[in-house]
Amino acid sequence: MSTDIQGTSDRRWLADLRVTLTDEHAAQTARLTELTADTGDPGEAHTRGALIAATRLSQDRIAAALRRIADGRYGTCDTCGAQIPPERLEVVPHARFCVPCQRKHDG
Numbered sequence: 297m298s299t300d301i302q303g304t305s306d307r308r309w310l311a312d313l314r315v316t317l318t319d320e321h322a323a324q325t326a327r328l329t330e331l332t333a334d335t336g337d338p339g340e341a342h343t344r345g346a347l348i349a350a351t352r353l354s355q356d357r358i359a360a361a362l363r364r365i366a367d368g369r370y371g372t373c374d375t376c377g378a379q380i381p382p383e384r385l386e387v388v389p390h391a392r393f394c395v396p397c398q399r400k401h402d403g
């Protein structure tokens with residue numbers, strides 16, 4: 297029997313996040329289907345272009361976060377390997393870098 301309470305709660309937190317992200321991914325997919333439906337209105341299609349791009353980007357980020365959860369790399373900085381603070385992950389669930397590395401990344 298495990299006494300690793302912290303580890304157990306961590307996994308539960310990750311499992312919950314996984315469910316949330318999976319739902320979010322499905323929502324974005326549904327949104328994309330709606331956005332890409334042809335309304336026959338070229339003006340509207342143009343306006344939708346940016347929305348479609350933003351939705352696809354968001355969908356990609358969610359998919360990447362899900363892959364990281366599956367790989368056990370979630371919550372670890374891609375650049376320096378540091379733990380990304382939970383407060384940051386709460387705000388940016390798909391964060392791949394810790395705050396200092398993200399700053400460097402953004403230039």
Ligand SMILES: [Zn+2]
Binds near residue numbers: 378
């Ligand atoms: Zn880092």
